[in-house]
Amino acid sequence: MLDFPVWKRIWVWALTLIVAACSLPTLVTQLGGTWPSQLPSPQVNLGLDLAGGSQLLLEAQPSDVAKQRLETMNETVRTRMRDAKPRIQIGDVSTANGRLSFLLEDPSQLDAAREALLPALNGTGSVREWDLQVVDGSRFVLSQTQQGLDQAVTQAMDSATEVVRKRIDALGTREPTIVREGAKRIMVQVPGLQNPQQLKDLLGKTAELEFKLVDTTALQSDIAQGIVPPGDEIVPYAPGTPGAGTSIAVKRLGGIRGDTLTNAQQTNEPQTNEPVVSIQFNGQGADKFGRLTTENVNKPFAIILDGQVLSAPNINEPILGGSAIISGSFTTQSANELAIQLRSGALPVKLTVVDESTVSAELGADSIHKGAIAMLVGTVIIVLLIAAAYGRFGIYADLAVIINVLMILGVMAVFDTTLTLPGIAGFVLTIGTAVDANVLINERIREERRRGRKPFQAVDLGYKEASRTIFDANITHVIAATLMFMFGSGPIKGFAVVLMIGIVTSVFTAVYLTRMWVALWLRRARPADINI
Incomplete structure (x- = not known):
């Protein structure tokens, strides 16, 4: 148990220092410093309750499905x-x-x-x-049937949740929380976003793209009165387009939906340099689009987004190859947002914002400050008590606790994990868990000394016997944390993640790291007695 050859010492020290070093970018930036851009910078992301941000509650209507x-x-x-x-x-x-x-x-x-x-x-x-x-x-x-409708609503909400996730990820926002709530609601939390309007604009649009033929036989006077030929429907022009305030009649059936799109990018029109959206269809969509434009040359067709006409250009020639351009008096930002919506797919059901809230960054900073004070006070008290109770062995345990905290941060940074306020509570709990392991080991060493064992034997048996109890207890903790992560959501998951990481690092520092330090000291000093 106390045999540590050179290769094992190098391996333990290398693992410890590398993982602990991964926490430095987070510590430096949180303390107000600047981390060099030339160096790797894994960061622990802060959750909504720590970094501030926006929260939206979206709701769908089953009647739309x-x-x-x-x-x-x-x-x-x-x-x-x-x-x-x-x-x-x-x-x-x-x-x-x-x-x-x-x-x-x-x-x-x-x-x-x-x-x-x-x-x-x-x-x-x-x-x-x-x-x-x-x-x-x-x-x-x-x-x-009611069962069929319920199944369709469930499928639509699952698809909508995934579309919402893709749209938010395309914004470059890190670690959003997107979860289903009940049968027809989605909770969206985006840390660091103080103005939710851009998010509302992005998620509030269905992005259902359609290409439909314009019925040129319909009279504008009849359209204004809501009268159209059988098989037609009236669609208004979108605000900001040249035809805004008027409507046109389009063929209800026979068009093309945007669900066959494979890509959409914001670009500029070569002649006018105006922002437009370039789209690309898959094979099936390209064939349908090519057939539609081939059979209707010199006829207008409407580009419709979310029930509003963006433009109604004339088909001058067949459009083959599966590529097309969407124009409609866009700005660069609005064209980019539309491209994001089309790339991520159309929402299968319209979502409306039924509740929104914003957590200020100041409130998050206050949470971090108070959480850090709680952790610092708890750590200082534990360090002093352990050092006073176990002497040299207590100092080793204190160093292990400090390294344990750095390793938890390092692992979280490497895996791009989000830290929430419950996560800070998990931090404090793991500190106690790490100390508990050292207390078990040191008390077992004391017990072996009272039985008359020599220092080397007492330490060896102390680590060996206590390790069994430590592993059994921590396996139970891992099972509990895993269940919380699997079946919990939001804050519960944040707590479970930190707890699981802390269990692994605390066992490593308490059992392996301190044992290596103690073994090296014993072999070097050869003490006749140990003060523990």
């Missing part, structure tokens, strides 16, 4: 009836009262129509998503 599913099923019904062999003729499709209904022109095709629709009723899962009824022998009525 139901509306989107109706529109998707509308397109599916038309496609399946058109692709059936022979083609099944149907009348206008109605989506009134949250149900989708249509009339067969030929009642003899009833069985064929039912057979064509059955695969779409269950979707891709095992839950039946739609109920089908046949009324008067020729009218089909499809209504959404």
Whole structure:
């Protein structure tokens, strides 16, 4: 147990110094200094409660999901009836009262129509998503099941959470906290962001991009009165665009959605140098976009974002290759934000801000100050008590506690971990845990000395026997911390992370590091007795 060859000493010292050195950038910057830019600078990120920042509570409406599913099923019904062999003729499709209904022109095709629709009723899962009824022998009525709607809402919220995460990450913000709350809410916490307006603007937009053909037969006077030909819909121009304040009629079906985009970047238009957004479709989207522009040369098509027209350019020639430019009186910032939204994907459901709060940096600094005082006072008292109780062995334990704190910070910095106020509480707890290990070892050495063992034997047995108890106790702590991390959220996770790191470093410093120091002193001094 007390055999430390040169290679082992080098390994222990190297690990200790390297990990402890990783804490220096954080300590220097937190104390107001400047860390040299030429050197590596792993940093411990501060959570919302320490660094200040913004918190938003976003909420979705399940009715929006139901509306989107109706529109998707509308397109599916038309496609399946058109692709059936022979083609099944149907009348206008109605989506009134949250149900989708249509009339067969030929009642003899009833069985064929039912057979064509059955695969779409269950979707891709095992839950039946739609109920089908046949009324008067020729009218089909499809209504959404509650289980199917609940499943769709859950999937939409999972997708929305991921889209929110991608958008915030694209801003370069470090360590945001994004968690689901209940069935239809998402909590977003962004440390260091004092003005939440940019975040609200970014997350409040669905970023649903569509390309739809403009119906040039619709009269502007009729559009102003809300009258359009069957199969059309009215879409207003976005504020700030040349057509702001007016609307146009577009074909409701047959367009292209932005879910086939693979990339979007802010750039400048070569001729005018105005900010625009360059987009790229995947193979499927490129084919559909190329076919749409090829079949409709010399016709206008509308670029629609979140239900508002950005522009309605004329298709002068087929646009092949899957690339296009979106223009719309952008600034550089607004074009970049749109590119971020399109790259991260459209939100499957619109999110509204139902609650927001801002934590000032001063409040976070006060939390750090008080937490540091608590940790410092606790550390000083423990250091003095241990040194007084165990002499040289107590001093070794004190040095181990100090190095333990530096190693915890170093590990957190290397793994880009966030420190919260509960994390500081975890710091204080791990200091006590580290000291507890040294107390067990030193008391066991005392016990062996009282039994008449020589100093070398007493120390050897003391470390060997106490280590078993230390490992058993800390395994229990690790299990508890792991469960808190897996099932907890926010502050609980912050506490668990620091606790797990502290357990590992405290065992290393208390068992291995102090044992090496004691072993080297014993071999060098060969004392006849030890004061412990």
